[in-house]
Amino acid sequence: MADDDQSGIPKPKRKKEDAELDMTAMIDVTFLLLAFFVVVSKMDPQKTIDLPVASVTFNVPEKNCVVMVATADSSTETFKVYKGSSMNEADLIPLQDPDLLEEEVGAYVEDEFTRNPTKEAVLIKGEGDVRTGLIEMIKRGVNLSELAKTRKIHVAVEEK
Amino acid sequence: MSESGDPKKFEFRDDSDGPDNDSRRAAIEYDASRQSSDSSSDISYKNMGWKGVSDDEPEEALEKSEPIPEEELDMTPMIDVTFLLLIFFMVTASFTLQQSFEQPPAKSDEPSTNVAETEEVEDDYIEVLIDQNNIYYITTRDVEEEEAPSQTEMRTRVLDAKNSSNATRLIITAHVDSLHRNLVAVWDTGLLAGLQMEIKTTEEDY
Numbered sequence: 001m002a003d004d005d006q007s008g009i010p011k012p013k014r015k016k017e018d019a020e021l022d023m024t025a026m027i028d029v030t031f032l033l034l035a036f037f038v039v040v041s042k043m044d045p046q047k048t049i050d051l052p053v054a055s056v057t058f059n060v061p062e063k064n065c066v067v068m069v070a071t072a073d074s075s076t077e078t079f080k081v082y083k084g085s086s087m088n089e090a091d092l093i094p095l096q097d098p099d100l101l102e103e104e105v106g107a108y109v110e111d112e113f114t115r116n117p118t119k120e121a122v123l124i125k126g127e128g129d130v131r132t133g134l135i136e137m138i139k140r141g142v143n144l145s146e147l148a149k150t151r152k153i154h155v156a157v158e159e160k
Numbered sequence: 161m162s163e164s165g166d167p168k169k170f171e172f173r174d175d176s177d178g179p180d181n182d183s184r185r186a187a188i189e190y191d192a193s194r195q196s197s198d199s200s201s202d203i204s205y206k207n208m209g210w211k212g213v214s215d216d217e218p219e220e221a222l223e224k225s226e227p228i229p230e231e232e233l234d235m236t237p238m239i240d241v242t243f244l245l246l247i248f249f250m251v252t253a254s255f256t257l258q259q260s261f262e263q264p265p266a267k268s269d270e271p272s273t274n275v276a277e278t279e280e281v282e283d284d285y286i287e288v289l290i291d292q293n294n295i296y297y298i299t300t301r302d303v304e305e306e307e308a309p310s311q312t313e314m315r316t317r318v319l320d321a322k323n324s325s326n327a328t329r330l331i332i333t334a335h336v337d338s339l340h341r342n343l344v345a346v347w348d349t350g351l352l353a354g355l356q357m358e359i360k361t362t363e364e365d366y
Contacts, residue, residue: 024236025240028237028240035244035248054259054261054345055348056261057259057260058260060259121262123260126340127340128340129339131336131338132334132335132337132339132342132343133335136336139265142266143265143266149265152262154260155344
């Protein structure tokens, strides 16, 4: 042991430096990366909406909008319409009856605008594979809401 | 080590047998050792491998903790946390924006089944029709229902038609079974060309 210490004189010195190394910076960076990936992974479910691409777009703050989501499974030709952007099963609107769909969309939009009068628009997030007729039905449903008539309708797209 | 009447010794032995409540028993044991000033019991613990804890040690540590001098206060963690929060809010703020088009509300409750309505329009316009098979048909002043099989072709034809005439409006007639992305493509082209647009849907097959 004593021999070892003598032969490598710089060794113990180094050890002392190691002990003094501040871990704070490394932990900070780690948390930064962690936060970054948490944020990025949260964005993923929203990205799964396969929005149609466009070159001319306008940015709309989603917070100021009543959101409707329409998704399509192109392999099975099934469509889903959700109230709000969270895409929960509980927010599904049944599609069997077009009239019922329009009524429910209208009621939801009216309800949302009554609760949040500062919201400026309706944002329809429709996947590219959704049929035009379904988007049109949602639009007609929005029209059933009196409060929506003075507001704009936006169709979400993705910039090319 | 024998099972004598001494409850302390018995407890300790039991401790080594069962893993349950290890820490609690150890604590009880430790308390008991503190209470007893009898040195003989201390020795018995040492014999059993109990290294013992000096009572003075934690108090010493408490005495050592002095207030940090102000000139030594490290600002780095605070700055780090601040930047972290800044980045977090920047990221979340930018993600709440959604790219979109503004579109007019739906015209009527019933999808139009009569395409001939468009004839009443007199001024110059371009009409794009998307059929159930997602094929575009472009009607301009010069050509009637010219087929455009691809999106890029539709784009160039509409932009050419806009440049070669003084059309101001774009009428989009989409079959209800056509895809939303194709309607958006036509709408995008119309915006690019600076045309006024209206959307109609039809259930009529072509």
